[in-house]
Amino acid sequence: MTGEWQPSACILCECNCGIVVQVEDRRLARIRGDKAHPASQGYTCNKALRLDHYQNSRARLTSPLRRRPDGSYEEIDWDTAIVEIAEGFKRIRDSYGGDKIFYYGGGGQGNHLGGAYSGAFLKALGSRYRSNALAQEKTGESWIDGQLYGGHTRGEFEHAEVAVFVGKNPWMSQSFPRARVVLNEIAKDPARSMIVIDPVVTDTAKMADFHLRVRPGTDAWCLAALAAVLVQENLCDEAFLAEHVRGADGVRRALRDVAVCECAAHCGVDEELLRTAARRIGTADSVAVFEDLGVQQAPNSTLCSYLNKLLWILTGNFAKRGGQHLHSSFAPLFGQFSGRTPVTGAPIISGLVPSNVVPEEILTDHPDRFRAMIVESSNPAHSLANSAACREAFASLELMVVIDVAMTETARLAHYVLPAASQFEKPEATFFNLEFPRNTFQLRRPLLTPLPGTLPEPEIWARLVRALGVVTEADLRPLHDAARRGRHAYTEAFLTAVSTNPTVAQLLPFVLYETLGPTLPDGLRGAAALWGLAQKTALTYREAVRRAGHADGNALFDAILDNPSGVTFTVHDYADDFTLIGHPDHKIALEIPAMLQELAKLSSGPPRLTTEEFPIVLSVGERRAYTANDIFRDPSWRKRDAEGALRVSVEDAQALGLADGCRARISTAAGSAEATVEISETMLAGHAALPNGFGLDYIGDDGRTVVPGVAPNAQPHVAGHLGALVGLQVGAGTLEYLPQRLGDAIGPGAVEHLFDLARGAPVGVALQRAGDALPGGDVTALQSRTDGGGRPEFHRLVEVRQRGGRAAAAVALVPRGRPVRRRSRASVGCQRHLASSSIATATARQRCLICSQSAGASASGPWSSG
Template sequence: MSDWKPSACILCEMMCGVEILPSEDNTIAKVKGNKNHPGSKGYVCNKAGRLAHYQNGKDRILEPLRRKADGSFETVSWDTAIAEISEKLLSIKEIYGGDKILYLTGGQGNHISGVYGSGFRAALGSIYRSSPIAQEKTGEIWVNNQMFRSTSAGAVRSDCENAEVAIYLGKNPWHTHGFHQCRKKLQKLSKDDNHKMVVIDPRRSESADIADMHLAVKNGTDAWMLAALIAILVQEDWVDHPWMAKHTVGYDHIKPLFSNIPIAEYCEQCGIEESQLRLLAQWIHQAESVGVWEDLGVQMNINSTLVSYLHRLLLTITGNFGKKGAQFISLPLVNVTNPVFRGLQRAVPKFSGENFSLPDYRTPVTGARVIGSLIPCNVVSEEILTDHPDRTRAVWINGTNVVHSYAGSRNMEQALRSAELTVLVDVAMTETAMQADYVLPAPTQYEKAEMSMLQFEFPHNIAYLRHPVFDAPETVMEESEIYVRLCEAMGVMPDDVIRAFDLALQSNEQDFLELLEKTLDQQPQLAKIMPLILYRTLGKTLPKGMAAAAGYLPFCLNLALSYPDAVKGAGHQGEGMELGWNLFKALSNSPDGTVITDEPWEASFGRLGDAEQKIHLKVPDLFPEIEALDQGFEPLTNSQFPFVLSSGERRDYSQTA
C-alpha cells in the first residue's frame, strides 16, 4: 500500500476529513487533511495526529472468546458463538421478556452498528438502552424537547461563528476545537470589531485569552450567573416583545420568576462583578444576533439541566432563534436519540417506523427517567444488582468500555458478572471485555464502512459515509454481519422478502423501490428490521466493503420525503422515493463526504413540534429549581474534599469542549 486514502478523524463529532497513508502491515503511517471534505477543507487539528494509536493498537481481539468456568477465556468459532448466544438470548426473552435485555453502545464515530443494533433490539423486544450521551447530554435533550418539541429533528444549537455576540459556556474551543477550522475561525473572529466573544469559565482558558469578555464564575455557579443575566434583561425590559408574541408562548409565566431576583446578590454568589454582567446584558440587547454554546463544563456539573434551560431562555426572550447567528434546529440524516420516520409514514400509511422505545417512561428498578430513549448511565448497575423481579437479566455491549467510563467501576464489574448473559462486541480486550461471557471481535473504524450520526451543522449539513481504508483481519466480523447472523439464527429474517428484493435488484432501481414501498405498506412489522433485510440484499450490490451502507437507505428516503426542499437545496435531484435513492447513492459513492441538506435559516421554525410552531418558554418542572437559587450556592469543596479535580473539561486529544 502506498496511496493516500480519504477518511475522517474519529476523535470528535466534527469528523474532519483526513487522508491516511497506509503501511504494508495495516497500520497508519501518516495523516494529513483532506482538502476535498466539504466542511473541514483540509484543516486538521492535533487530534488527527493520534489516529495511528487507535488503528495500531497491540491489544486487539482477533477471534471470538467464551468465558470458561474458571474465569479464563477460550477461543470458539463464529458459528458456535452465534448459535450459543442466540439460544441464550431467546431463552431470556421467553422466560423474562425482551425488555430485560439491556443494550449499551458507544463509539465516537462508530455508529453504523447502531443502525443494525436497533433492528436486533427490535427482534428481541429490547427497549432499554444507554450510551455516553446519557452521561452529559440528556438534560439538554430534555430541555430541547420541552421548549421546542423538536424530538423528530436534530439538536438545538447556536450559530456562534456568525453571531454578533458569541458566548461559550463551559466550553474552551481553542483547546479542543469543536467546529470546522476552529482556530483559524477563532483568530479571525477575535480581530473582528463587529463580533464579540464571551467565555464563561472558572479558569482563564486559551479561549478566554482571546475573548472580549471573560466571566470567571465560581465553579458550579453558572445557574446563578445566567439567572442574574436574564433578570437584568427582564427588569430592564430588554426583551423582544413583538418577536415573542409571534413565536413563543409562556412569557407571562417566566417574567415573575426573574422580576425580583436580587441581581447583586447572585453576582456575589458566582464571584463576578455586577457591572460586568450588566455590560454583557447590554451587548445582548443591542446585538442583531446572539449565540450560546454550552458544553461539558456545565453539562457535567451541578444544575446542568437548569443551565441548559436558562441559556435557551436567555436567547429566546431576546429573539435569537431561526436566523443567522442565533439558535437553529439541525437536520441530521439520523436522529440518534429518536429515530422517527415521519416522511416514510406519510408516504406509506401503514409504515410502522416509530421510535424503538416508548416516548416517556422510567426504568423498572430505580424509576429513573428515560430521556431521548436513554437510561442514565449511573443507574445501569443498580438495574442489575437487585432481586427486583423486573431487573435486567442480559447486557449487550457494543463498542464501549463501560467498566472504565461509567461511574462506580467496581459496581459495573459486579453487575456484568451477575447478569445471566453479558456479550461485548469490540476491537480490544478492555476492562469490560474481562467481565463478559462472550467477546466478539469487530473491525476498527478504518477497516469497514462507517458513519457518525452526529450531524449538527446548519444551514448546510454534512454526512460522511466513510469507505474502508484497510482490509479487516479475516477472523473478525463487522457488527452489521453479527446482528444479521444473530437475527437469522433467531428465525426473524423473512426469507421470502429477501428473495423478492434480490430479484427486484436484478431488474432495475425503480422495481426495487416500488417493492420496498409495497413491502413496508403490506408488512409494516418489518420496518424495524428493514436495515438488516437491506444489508442481505441491497448490500450485495454495493462496492466491496460497503455492504453495511445499505442500512442507511431508509434514513435517506425518510429525509428526502420529510424535507425535500432541504435535500434538493444540497443539489440532489428527483421527487419522492427517487430523491431519497439519489441521496443514498451520493452518500455511499462519495469518498470525501456529502452535503445532504441546504436550507434558509428560518427553516428551523418548521421543525418546531408545536402545532402552531411556537417555542414554549414555560417548563414548570424547572421552576422550583429557579426558586431554589435564592437559598444560595453550597460550595463543592469541604475539609474532606478540599479541591475540585475536574468538572467536565475534555482533553485536547479526544472529543470536543
C-alpha cells in the same frame, strides 16, 4: 491503494473532520485534512494525526472469545460464537421476557453505522431498554430542547456577532467545524465579541472579551443574572417574543424577581462585568451559544441548560444569520421511548435509561431486573460512575456479550467477546450532523481489509438475526429480485414489503443489509441501512434536500455512495427554522414550570460544596490537547501530559508545599491511585482538575500492563443523588472529598463531577464507613507518624462523628511544623485505627469508637492506619 491519499474522517470528537490518509503496511502512515470535505474544508486538530495508535493498538481483538468457568477466555470460531450467543439470548427471552435484555452503546465518536443494525436483533428478541454515553451527558439538555421547541439547536458561530461558551473550551474540544479558525476570526474582529463562562482560564477564555470566571458549581447563578439583566433592562426582542414565543410573560415575571447583585456575589463574578456582558448580548445583531460537559456534569445542569437558552430566545437570536438554529438530522441521536425504568423507576429521557442507575437495575432480586446485556463499541465499566458497582452488576448477569475492537475493561466481564473490524476497515459513518444552514454527511469507505478474525458489526448483527431464525428466504426473495433490477424497482418492492409483511417491517436494517447490500459497490454492503435513512431524510426535508442538489431519496443515497469526502444533504433558508419547531403552532414554548421553580430556589444561594477544613473542589473530565475519551488505549499517542496531571492553583500549591511533577496519591474508601501534579495559573484557588480519557490499561513494549493516569470513575462517585467519596493524597498528607448530594431538578442521568476536597493546613480527608453504628457521640484523637529518622513526619487528627447511627470519620493530616488544631473532645482509638503513636486521653469506655475494641488493642477490618 498504498501511497494514494484516500479520504476518511477523524473519529475522536463529534466534528468528525474529513481527513486523507496514506496507508503503508496496514499503517495509517500519513494523515492530513481533506480540503474536499464540505464541512471541515481541510481543517483538522493535532489529535487526528495520531490515529494509527488506534488502528494498530496492541489491544486489538482477533478472535471471538468465550469465558471459561475460571474467568479466563478461550478462542472459539465465529459459527460457534453466533449459535451459542443467539441460543443464550433466546433462553433469556423465553424465561424472563425480551425486556430483560439490556443494550448499551451503539458507537463512539466515529462509528454509528454498526449500531444502526443492532435494532433488528433487539426487536426480534423483544428488547426495550437501552442506554449510552449520551444518557450520562446530554439528556438534560435534550429534555429542555424537547420542551422548548422539540429538537436540537446549534449556533452559527462562523457568522455570530457574539459567541457565548458555557462550560465549553472549543479551542481544545472543538465540536463545530473549523473551530480554531472561527475562534480566531471572532477574537480578531473588533466588531465581534466572545463570552466564556468557566472557572478555569481555558485557552478559549484567554481569547474572550468577557471571561465570567464563576466559582465551581455556580453557573446557574451567573446565567440567571445574565437573563435577568436582559429583562430588567428591557433588552429583550419584544416583537420576536410576541410573534414566535408563547409563555414569555411567566418567564419575565420570574426573572424580574432575580436579584442580580446577589447572583453575582454567589457566583463570584463582578456585578458590573455581568451586566456589561448581558448588555453585549442584548444589543448584538446575532448571538450563538454553546453549552457542554463543563456545565452539563455540574450542579443544576438541567437548569443551566434552560437558562443559557433564554439568553438567545429572549433576544430573538433564532432563525437569523449568526444565531441559533434547529437543524436537519440524517438519523436521530435520541429515541422517542419514555416512561420509567423497571426497577428504580428512574425517568427514561430521549429513549435512554439513565446510565448511572444501570447497576441498580441489575443488582437486585426484583423480578423485572435486567438479566442479560449487550455492549457495543462502549466501555461502561470504565466510563460510568462507580466502576466497582458496574463491575459487580455486569459480573452478576446471566449473559453478557461485548462487541468491540479491543479487550476493554467491560469486555473482561463478558461471557462472550466479539471482535469488530476497526473504523478504518469497514464502511462507517456518524450521525453527528448538526449544522445549519448547510448540513453534511459522509460515508467513509474502508481504507483496509478487516483484520483477520474480525468482522464488521453489520455482519455480526446479521449473523445473529439469522441464527434466531425469525426471517425466511421467502420473506426476502422479492426484495432480492428487485434489488437486481435497480433502485426504482427496489423502492417499490420495499414499500410493498413493509406494508404487507410485519417481519420485514420490524427488521428493516437487517432486511436492507441482506437484500440491497449485496448490490452495492465492493466493500460497501454495510452502508445499506443508509438507503432507508436517505429516503426518510428526503421526505422529512424535501425542499432542503432538493436545494442541496438531490432530487429524491435514491439520488441522495447515490450521492453519498459516490462522494467519499462527504456531501451536503440539506440546504435550509433561515425562515425554515420556524417550520422545524416541533410544536403544532410552530412557536417556542418558553415557560417550563419545573425550571421556573428551580430558578426561584436560587435565591437561597448555592449549597456549600466545601467546608472550612475541606475547601477545594475537584472537577473531573477536563479536555486537553492529548485526551480523547477512551478510543485511544495506547498511551504513546500522547506527546505531552502522558500521565494526565492533576492541575492545582498556584495558591494551593504554595499552601500544600507542592511542586510541578511531584506525585499525588488519590485515595477513596474503595482504594487509591496516583497522579502527577501540574501547578497552573489557570486554576482558581480552591479548585483542582483532572482530565478525561485516562486510567485505561495497556500492554507496554516490555509486555507488562501499564495504567497511565487516573480512572476517576474507579472511585465510588456515582449519580449526583448518591453522593461521592473521592480523595487526593499529597506526600505524607491526604486530601479527600466529602460526599455531596448535587442532583438537579430533573436529573436525567447526569453525573455531577464536583466534589469537596481538602487543602491547606491541615490537608484533609473524609472517610465514611457505611453500616457501622457508633457506640457514642463525637470524639477526636491525635496520632503522629514518624519518618525514617524517628522524627514526627505528620500528625493525624481523627474526628469520629455520630451521623444517623452510622460512623463517619474526618481525618486531617497536618504536615510537620504546622500547628495541630485540637477539638475539646475525648479521644480514643485502638492500635489499628490510631496506630503507633501518641493517642490522646481515652474515654471512660476505653473502647475504640471505630471498631469497639479496647483502646490500644490491635484491630482487623477495612479501616487501615496508614
